[in-house]
Amino acid sequence: MKTSDFSLLANLKNCELVRYSFKDSILSLTVVGDNEEGEEIDHHDDEEDPDCCEGLNGHLFTLTFTGVKEFSSKGEECDNYKTITVEESDHHLKLIYEGMSFDGPDSDIELSFSYDSYSVKDEGAIQGPEA
Numbered sequence: 001m002k003t004s005d006f007s008l009l010a011n012l013k014n015c016e017l018v019r020y021s022f023k024d025s026i027l028s029l030t031v032v033g034d035n036e037e038g039e040e041i042d043h044h045d046d047e048e049d050p051d052c053c054e055g056l057n058g059h060l061f062t063l064t065f066t067g068v069k070e071f072s073s074k075g076e077e078c079d080n081y082k083t084i085t086v087e088e089s090d091h092h093l094k095l096i097y098e099g100m101s102f103d104g105p106d107s108d109i110e111l112s113f114s115y116d117s118y119s120v121k122d123e124g125a126i127q128g129p130e131a
Contacts, residue, residue, distance in 0.1 A: 012031065014033055014083075015083060016082055017029065017030075020111065022068065022071055026066055027064070027068045027115070028062060028063070029063045030063075030123075032059065032126065033058070033060075058126040059125055062120070062123055064119050064121070065113070065118045066116055068113050069114045069115075070112070070114050071112070072113070074109065075099060076099070076109070078109070082100070084108070091115055093115070095110070095111045095112075097111075
């Protein structure tokens with residue numbers, strides 16, 4: 001998937017954070033789409049595969065941001081995260097998530113950073129456990 005295929009502001013609002021890692025000015029976000037069935041997901045008309053972002057429920061993506069500067073993370077790590085706010089401006093993102101923890105107190109997490117570029121890797125649909 002090309003960068004232009006994944007509108008950050010539109011699609012990150014419909015995704016939940018699974019995990020993130022930051023090392024050597026590279027930030028990776030693993031997110032899963034969890035929109036309600038029938039809800040439209042914004043995508044650009046120039047996509048190679050027009051269905052790639054439809055029905056994101058259970059669909060995994062890895063976003064890799066390069067040239068990351070001014071990275072800050074506030075809050076404690078939790079088991080899963082629900083998106084509260086996505087603010088995007090000229091190569092800068094501020095992401096706020098409601099964190100839910102199974103064994104400890106819940107904690108919101110806020111990620112803020114500037115970046116030079118990003119890419120999106122479609123990791124495919126999440127398969128349920130075999131019964």
